[in-house]
Amino acid sequence: MTQILPFPTDRHAEVHLLLPWYVTGQLDALETAFVAEHLAECGACRADLVQERHLADAVARDTGETGDSWAAMAARLDATSSVSVATDVPRRRTRDPLRAVRRAVMRPRTLRWVVAAQFVAVLALGAQTLTQRYDARPGAYHVLGDAGAARSGNVLAMFRPETSEAAFRGALQASGARLVDGPTASGAYVLAVPGNAALARLRRDADVTMAEPIEQAPAK
Template structure:
């Protein structure tokens, strides 16, 4: 550090010595440092002047060194032992100032210490941020419904137990188009199959006895249908 008002600008010792003066006054410099300060003081008026202030300070504080401003007391030591006993018995009743304040207390202190303009600015900022987040959440598109998109492989035709069902076996050479034509003509749909034996279950839209019989007759008359039977004994051939 270079000090201003240096009356000994050409003396390289000056900056070092002026910083050592407080410890020259309290007598804690080593012998080499002390000799250096002594030598310099002989030629530096500024440092001699600085020394006056430090000596005055030392005089002021030396009164404190010798006057017993504070004395230990048996009661004080007994209190410390009491604190230790409490600590060691697991009931830490140490001085309250030693305890770490809780998060709520810390937050409360922080709130108290925050200057008002900063506090209001931060509050407004928080409110604006909250509003923005809410806006984003509200405007987000709804999640896709579970059955909005399906692949052909996972289509499950509705099965209605009250509707008549038929077991049907197609000829080996029947085409998919012919099957579709058959189903459309009977207003039916395949709800199960083929089984190991090539049997499909066909559910018909018509629930009346007459219509069921009519459908069975029409299906049986088709050259590429090998077998038609009502499921569960419903066949009224």
């Protein structure tokens, strides 16, 4: 009898794949909570998050320039294609249909659209694979109470293990934060924090070891 051995999952790899969508707020509530909880306990992935945010900012700034560059490149390809067609004098009729197809595909205009079609196909295949992979993710990843709690909270916070209940309540009251859910399996709490000033006050509390904003996914 053939024995099927389960392959261990790499949480770092899972989170790394989701970070671009996490930064742009395109994950659902459960995926957002999964990434946020891992970030609470993994410094390496938090460093990756900073890089992803820098990259997202750079892409946003360069969008206009990229569009102009693509338009200019397309115009040059069209011009090159026109010259090629005008100066191409056939010396003999081709008898090889495969050679004719190859020549047609390698013309600049056709090649541009072939490359674009391949690029779109790769993106579609990647999206389908990612969707199937995370739709099949086991229930153990649903670490927070429910999707509504993950959506209403906006900060994932961790406190020193020796923090007393009174000190915990004091930190929330001083910053104006409200407890939404937690603790999670790793000891993190989902909080509703009213603005950046309140988040800064929470981070200054001696009992708070981490307070990281949760990227909000659109409600579905």
